[in-house]
Every structure is written in structure tokens, then in C-alpha cells.
Amino acid sequence: MKPLHALGISAAAGAVALLAAGALAAGLRRQAAAHSHELPPYVPPAVVVQLAPGELQARGKKLYFNNCAHCHGVDAHGDEGPDLHDLWVSDRYIATMVKRGRKGEMPTFAKKLNDADVAALIAYVRTLN
């Protein structure tokens, strides 16, 4: 086979390998997201339920700028941390991530934010959808 012709075929093989890896990654992300929904449903704390949605989101926005904007960007389109628009993970997943963090990637906010704060943050992040 001519080397240039073979180069075309091998480039296509490389692209297919990357696409296959991307497809596998997308499947794994979907599975992880679905698994997060198998956990018990997220129940906002009682103090939050009493707040009007606008109040809750305003509180969440303030908390976001004080705690999250540094990494996720003022517009939440991501900086050092990922873009928070159109999140397809559950509220429980977001709450767990905020409270526990992820080692080496995101700090834990368990001591800084209580359940009501986290619920307000979730309400604000959902407005970004």
C-alpha cells in the first residue's frame, strides 16, 4: 500500500479511536449521573422551604459570589472549575459535591455552608439552566 494512502486510513483509525473513547466517556458520565439519582431524593431543609423562590435564589447568588465564583467564574461559565450552566446532575449530587468536595479538585464546604446555604446555592445554580 502507498504510504500516503495508508496515512489517510491510519488517520481515520486514530479519529475512530478518539471517538470511541469519547463515546465510552459519555456513557460512563451518563451512568454516573443516573446512579446519583438512585440515591434517596434530595430534601431541602425546612427553613428553606419557607422562603419564596426569589429570596432563595438571591441568597444563593450571594453565597455563590462569596464562595464559588473564584473558581467557577463570576458568570459561572467556568474558570479553574467547570462551567455550571445546564447541569444534568441531580440536586443531591450537587449538594454532596459542595459538602464533600473532590480530592485534588474542589475543596469541601461542609464546615462553611450549612444545609440551608447549600439548598440556596442549588436554587441559584438551577437558574443558570
Add this chain to the structure above:
Amino acid sequence: MDPAFWAKVHGATTHFPIAMTFVACLCDTAALCFWQKPAAGGLRAAGRYAAIIAALGSIPAVISGLVMTRGDMLGHGELRWHHLFVWPAFALLVVAAVWRSLVRDQISRRGYVGYVGAICLLTALIAATGYWGGELLQTFP
């Protein structure tokens, strides 16, 4: 299941393709240096098979890495650096292995020089990938 199972599998599967890529680079560079010598044919064949075996060995390494990170293809911090090098390296490794298996020894010296250049670049990418993988171990001991 052991929560670190996939991390262990990833560690067990990555070193083989890394080593084979280095072997391919050494053999092909030596074959280029000793182009006129009788041993050059054997070195070219060794480089070709090493590249093909490295590409085959990279498949379980990539799959275990993706499962370990739950499908995160980029991530942040050290993981992001690891991924910035691993995806070009993986694609280039597949391209190199497929190309070598198709052209075999029907290749001019000029074409071979280009191939050796690509293999050297691939080896550098693999080394950088391994370096950031090692840095990840510092973060996640």
C-alpha cells in the same frame, strides 16, 4: 468491590504500552541511524511490532482510566494536564501503529525519517502523560 480497583487496573495496564512505545522509538531511531547495515531490517521489524503491541496495550489502559474517572476526559489540575497529553498520544499511537502495519517495509528513507520524527514526538507525549500521572499519585496517594 475495592473502591481503588480501577485505579489499580489503570496502574497495572499503563506501564506496558509506555515501555513498548519507548522500545519502538529506540528500535526505529537505531534502524534509521544504521539504515545501510544488515541489522536495520530487524530493527525496523522490531520497531513496527513494538508500536503495534503498544497500541493494542493502550486500549485497556485508556478504558481503565476512563472508568476510574467516571468518563471525565479532561478534568482539572493535574488530571487536566495528564489528559491534555494522553489524548494526542493515544491518537498518534493508533495512527503510527496502523500506518506501520499497512506500509510494512515499503517505505522510502524520507518517509521513514518522518515516521521516526512522529514516534519521537509520541514518546515525548507519552513521557509527559506519565509525568502528570505520577503527579496525580502525589495528589491522590
